[in-house]
Amino acid sequence: MTETERVDEDVRQVTAFWQELGLPGLIDVHTHFMPERVMAKVWQYFDSAGPLTGRPWPILYRMDEAQRLARIRAFGVRAFTAMIYPHKPDMASWLNSWAAGFAARTPDCLHTATFYPEAGATGYVHRAVEEGARIFKAHLQVGGYDPNDPMLDGVWGLLRDSGTPVVIHCGHGPAPGPHTGPGPMGKLLERFPGLPLIIAHLGTPDYTDFLDLAAGDPQVMLDTTMTFTDWSERDAPFPRHELPRLRDLQDRILLGTDYPNIPYPxxxxxxxxxxxxxxxxxxxxxxxxxxxxxxxxGSSA
Structure with a gap:
């Protein structure tokens, strides 16, 4: 199969999926578009099989930004996100500036923003919301911070009151961090009930605990990113006895993929x-x- 034929088949399979369901397309709440130098560093980390991945991670959609956009649009993804995340202080604000510009020139991208526990976080999150941010990303594993850090209290309160959802990587997978797992999230929801959270990767590998959190708070959602794929099932299989709960929570589970940073089509x-x-x-x-x-x-979806 030539490269052109492979690309055509890739697009054909995705579009056939949503067309057969009678949908107008897909909405993917967990995709990554970043400043090019940041994306290059992320890919370098995956290439090195770093400690947060634990195994080789070949990136299938390693293309320049224009090609990545063309491919996801060819798939029929009507709306997607630019999941950005800082790993140190003094990084979130400039990532937000980049993401605002990206959303302005990419109307099918949902304006995405992020934050880090640092002085001024509430201020730049407020500014991002005022400028039209519709979804935030928090990455406890990469950031290595406690979601209950007092410097984030204003952020959580603002996002709860504005109803702005946060896609949060808070599970132990693929490797645990100092503040990952259901415990810190349970504490956060006790302090900020009604906070609109989207648990990334269905909380891999602690699926049952995160389903419990969702069952206890109607504002907690989960995304499917990488879950159920052969890649994830090898190390963190989803417990089949929990499938009925996925059906029960049908209205609070969202498609996520981690595109383009995935090792499979x-x-x-x-x-x-x-x-x-x-x-x-x-x-x-x-x-x-x-x-x-x-x-x-105002979203394009």
Whole structure:
């Protein structure tokens, strides 16, 4: 198969998935677009099989920004995100500035922002919301910070009051951090009930505990990023006895993929959802309808 034929087949499989469901396309709440030098460093980390990945991680969609945008649009993804995240102080604000510019020139990208526990965090988060940020990213594993750090109290309060969802990588997978796991998140939700959180990767590998959190707070959602794929099932298989709870939480599970930083075709993430056997209504809700409902007015979805 030539490269052109491989690309055509990639696009064909993805578009066939949503067309057969009668959807207008997909909404992917967990995709990564970053400043090019930041993305290059992320890819370098994956190439080195760093301690937070633990094994070789070949990136299938290693292309320049224009090509990555062209591919995700060819897939029929109607709205996506620019998941950015800092790993140290004095980084979040300039990432937010970049993301605001990216969203302005990329109308199908949901304006994304981030934060870090530091002086001034509440101020720049407030500014980002005022400028139109519709979704935030927090990465406890890479950032190595406690979500209950007092310097974030103003941030959480602001995001709760504005109803702005936060995609938060808080699970122990693929490697635990000092503040990952369900414990810190349970404490956060006790302090800020109603905070609109989207638990990235379904909380891999602590699926049951994070499903419990979602069951206890109607504002807690989960994204499917990498979950159920052959890649994740090898080391952190989803417990099949919890499948009924996925059906029960149908209206609070969202499609996420980690595109472009995935080691398998985009279609595999979708087919991995299909083989759960939860039905077409569940797939339609997860892959489009839920995100279309929760995204604030003005999104392209």
């Amino acid at each position: 985009y279609a595999h993430a979708l087919h991995s959802l299909t083989r759960l056997g939860l039905g077409d209504d569940w797939l339609r809700a997860v892959c489009h309808d839920n995100a279309a409902r929760i995204l604030p007015p």
